[in-house]
Amino acid sequence: MMKIVNLWGLFSIPHPPNLCYNPGMAERFVRVFSKLDLSKITPQLLIYGDISGTCAGCQKIDIKLNQPVCPECKSEFKFIAFRNIRAHLPKLQQLSAQRPSVTIIDYDDYKRELSASKAADFFK
Numbered sequence: 327m328m329k330i331v332n333l334w335g336l337f338s339i340p341h342p343p344n345l346c347y348n349p350g351m352a353e354r355f356v357r358v359f360s361k362l363d364l365s366k367i368t369p370q371l372l373i374y375g376d377i378s379g380t381c382a383g384c385q386k387i388d389i390k391l392n393q394p395v396c397p398e399c400k401s402e403f404k405f406i407a408f409r410n411i412r413a414h415l416p417k418l419q420q421l422s423a424q425r426p427s428v429t430i431i432d433y434d435d436y437k438r439e440l441s442a443s444k445a446a447d448f449f450k
């Protein structure tokens with residue numbers, strides 16, 4: 327089932343020419359709404375808390391942010407959701423530079439849509 331989830335991505339935002347002598351591009355994280363299939367995200371999702379993460383696929387805990395593969399179920403983390411994205415914003419630049427293939431999704435969106443789809447399954 328396709329759900330609408332926020333993605334945190336790097337996008338080039340041009341400086342307003344009247345505010346900046348160098349009219350270059352600066353890459354900033356902005357959120358994009360995108361339709362994603364949660365059943366495809368969950369097995370490849372790392373949910374990251376303050377100091378360590380949890381594999382959404384097998385619930386393995388104590389996973390570090392720089393581990394590209396779950397030590398338990400061996401699935402590759404292609405998606406990362408931060409429980410507190412504001413606290414981790416400074417890390418995002420480095421993360422996306424080191425692992426450009428990783429997609430950062432909004433945790434609150436993920437949690438909300440997941441519980442919504444679980445509720446829908448329950449009433450089937």
Ligand SMILES: [Zn+2]
Pocket residue numbers: 381382383384385386396397398399400401
């Ligand atoms: Zn796992």
